[in-house]
Amino acid sequence: MKSIHDINEKIREGNVSVITADEMKDIVEELGPEKAAKEVDVVTTGTFGAMCSSGVFLNFGHSDPQIKMEKVWLNDVEAYTGIAAVDAYIGVTQLSDTRGMEYGGAHVIEDLVRGREVTLKSTAYGTDCYPRTEIVTEISLEDLNQAVMLNPRNAYQRYNAATNSSEQTLKTYMGTLLPEFGNITFAGTGEISPLNNDPEFRTIGIGTRILLCGATGYVIGEGTQHSPPYGTLMVKGNLKEMNPEFMRAAVMPGYGVTLFVGIGIPIPILDDKMAKFAAVRDEEIETKIIDFGVPRRDKPVVKKVTYAELRSGKVEINGDEVRVSPLSSYYVSGKIAAELRDRILNESFFLTLPVERIPAKETFKPMKQTTIRVVKNVMSPAIPITPDTDVDEASRLIIKKGVNHLPVIDEEKVLIGIVTSWDIAKAVATGKIGKVKDIMTRKVITVLSDDPVVVAARKMEKYDISALPVTDTKKHLIGLITTEDLSKLLSGG
Amino acid sequence: MMLELKFDSRIVKEPIISKATLEANTLINIMRANVGARHGEMVIEVEKSRVDTVIEVFQSYGVEVSKFDRKIIKSDECVHCGACVSICPVEVFSIGKEEKVEADSIKCIHCGVCVNVCPVQALTLP
Ligand code: SF4
Numbered sequence: 001m002k003s004i005h006d007i008n009e010k011i012r013e014g015n016v017s018v019i020t021a022d023e024m025k026d027i028v029e030e031l032g033p034e035k036a037a038k039e040v041d042v043v044t045t046g047t048f049g050a051m052c053s054s055g056v057f058l059n060f061g062h063s064d065p066q067i068k069m070e071k072v073w074l075n076d077v078e079a080y081t082g083i084a085a086v087d088a089y090i091g092v093t094q095l096s097d098t099r100g101m102e103y104g105g106a107h108v109i110e111d112l113v114r115g116r117e118v119t120l121k122s123t124a125y126g127t128d129c130y131p132r133t134e135i136v137t138e139i140s141l142e143d144l145n146q147a148v149m150l151n152p153r154n155a156y157q158r159y160n161a162a163t164n165s166s167e168q169t170l171k172t173y174m175g176t177l178l179p180e181f182g183n184i185t186f187a188g189t190g191e192i193s194p195l196n197n198d199p200e201f202r203t204i205g206i207g208t209r210i211l212l213c214g215a216t217g218y219v220i221g222e223g224t225q226h227s228p229p230y231g232t233l234m235v236k237g238n239l240k241e242m243n244p245e246f247m248r249a250a251v252m253p254g255y256g257v258t259l260f261v262g263i264g265i266p267i268p269i270l271d272d273k274m275a276k277f278a279a280v281r282d283e284e285i286e287t288k289i290i291d292f293g294v295p296r297r298d299k300p301v302v303k304k305v306t307y308a309e310l311r312s313g314k315v316e317i318n319g320d321e322v323r324v325s326p327l328s329s330y331y332v333s334g335k336i337a338a339e340l341r342d343r344i345l346n347e348s349f350f351l352t353l354p355v356e357r358i359p360a361k362e363t364f365k366p367m368k369q370t371t372i373r374v375v376k377n378v379m380s381p382a383i384p385i386t387p388d389t390d391v392d393e394a395s396r397l398i399i400k401k402g403v404n405h406l407p408v409i410d411e412e413k414v415l416i417g418i419v420t421s422w423d424i425a426k427a428v429a430t431g432k433i434g435k436v437k438d439i440m441t442r443k444v445i446t447v448l449s450d451d452p453v454v455v456a457a458r459k460m461e462k463y464d465i466s467a468l469p470v471t472d473t474k475k476h477l478i479g480l481i482t483t484e485d486l487s488k489l490l491s492g493g
Numbered sequence: 494m495m496l497e498l499k500f501d502s503r504i505v506k507e508p509i510i511s512k513a514t515l516e517a518n519t520l521i522n523i524m525r526a527n528v529g530a531r532h533g534e535m536v537i538e539v540e541k542s543r544v545d546t547v548i549e550v551f552q553s554y555g556v557e558v559s560k561f562d563r564k565i566i567k568s569d570e571c572v573h574c575g576a577c578v579s580i581c582p583v584e585v586f587s588i589g590k591e592e593k594v595e596a597d598s599i600k601c602i603h604c605g606v607c608v609n610v611c612p613v614q615a616l617t618l619p
């Protein structure tokens with residue numbers, strides 16, 4: 001049994017034994033945990049992935065005359081300033097007011113770290129003590145009094161992997177998901193990731209010194225949504241000491257801006273138990289692949305897998321081999337673990353004893369919501385027709401019933417197409433007055449009767465259509481939901 | 494090797510791929526096709542040794558043929574996250590030495606899908 005103090009003594013004496021997490025696996029396998037614990041003092045871990053729950057506290061200093069900032073923007077990205085006069089917090093996912101999804105808080109932070117100037121703009125209501133009502137100026141990192149990165153939720157221990165059963169490509173925070181189980185994406189770095197090497201939070205706790213984007217940082221508590229084995233950390237570090245090599249602004253296409261955050265955490269091998277923990281292999285780290293094709297909070301689990309299976313690059317779903325993308329960079333994570341090892345060896349990084357433990361058990365509650373409206377409660381009855389209906393007959397139905405959409409079903413009531421008043425007008429205009437099956441749209445965008453109403457609204461907006469046939473999971477037609485049904489809902493009807 | 498074919502409305506109606514397959518006596522793999530009413534574009538793959546013959550045959554039918562060498566370029570901006578790996582239809586990207594993402598650009602069929610997937614805009618199509 002060693003203490004943190006013993007290890008720091010060894011660092012000072014220059015005879016500490018430090019290795020990276022990937023090297024530790026084989027050593028423990030070869031020597032066994034007891035011997036490995038004697039040989040190895042510290043194992044360095046690393047992770048580098050998109051961590052949306054991140055941002056930076058900034059203090060701008062006072063202008064002359066002074067301003068109590070009410071609103072503040074950096075390169076047109078708004079920061080939160082509901083704190084003291086010249087303090088603000090810029091979150092990485094905040095989008096630019098002028099450039100939308102291509103530039104956001106993460107880019108401002110990266111620009112600052114790269115030594116670039118950013119435009120600070122602020123407005124205020126003016127008070128006796130802070131008379132100024134607006135300011136525009138250029139600032140760089142060195143002009144700021146403090147720039148402290150403080151990330152509420154980082155370093156996820158493991159994360160659900162994602163796939164997509166639906167017929168559309170989905171652009172998500174888990175990257176681009178191809179239709180019909182076209183690919184799988186996963187995040188986290190498994191066996192070399194910090195929290196998997198200390199799953200009981202024996203050494204990682206409040207006050208643990210870490211490497212955050214290349215700077216010395218600290219764990220300041222459990223992260224939000226901390227729920228081991230899906231544990232998370234809240235961390236802080238000085239932006240002024242950060243290295244752009246270990247952080248990167250990113251755009252998840254169609255989803256938004258985020259920041260690749262690099263975190264390295266030393267695991268002191270205090271005893272054989274810690275050696276055993278640090279020997280964890282991807283084969284032992286389980287997660288679930290969930291289906292983003294179902295737009296609900298509780299998404300169905302497609303399959304349980306280990307990180308080893310995910311990293312193999314192919315996972316089988318329904319008999320097909322599906323290709324897998326990691327979203328965290330194993331390459332940069334490895335560099336972070338190596339950087340941390342070198343700093344310890346150079347006596348420029350010492351270990352700390354946590355001042356308080358982080359709970360190793362906790363559950364993450366969903367949001368308390370009043371009832372969720374689902375499609376079946378607001379839809380209208382559909383007026384179905386068969387593919388052999390005459391176009392003539394269909395046009396009469398449209399006029400008689402005052403509708404714009406006629407879903408087309410087969411004998412089993414399965415939806416096979418749709419005709420709109422527009423299709424019929426076009427058919428009539430071009431003299432194509434045959435059967436409905438010749439003019440109907442066969443690729444129909446639909447919604448399930450149990451889907452929340454917002455899902456229907458999102459689909460109508462995305463595909464620019466005014467109605468969706470409602471079906472059950474077997475594609476049987478149940479009804480029709482229109483923009484009118486939605487607006488009735490909004491007006492409280 | 495990949496070839497890019499361009500043809501006009503006259504040839505759109507002809508089964509030129511089948512004709513070329515028979516006449517050049519080789520297999521032709523269609524990698525990408527975009528055939529409209531007025532003109533068409535295709536990227537095909539043929540065995541290297543048969544390339545010259547295939548080109549001759551297509552040209553005899555009035556098809557404009559060029560060697561297809563516009564390939565994906567991955568810049569140093571790449572952070573090796575791997576998001577592109579499962580996206581490319583012809584598996585250009587793979588995770589190689591030191592866990593770096595490598596691009597075997599030779600295989601690229603210029604579909605453009607990966608360009609909009611990379612979170613740091615490291616991918617461009619010339
Ligand atoms: S998605 Fe972009 S950053 Fe990620 S590995 Fe591919 S090229 Fe590199």
Ligand code: SF4
Pocket residue numbers: 565580581582583584585600601602603604605606607608618
């Ligand atoms: S452009 Fe298409 S074929 Fe070429 S690398 Fe990208 S995804 Fe692959």
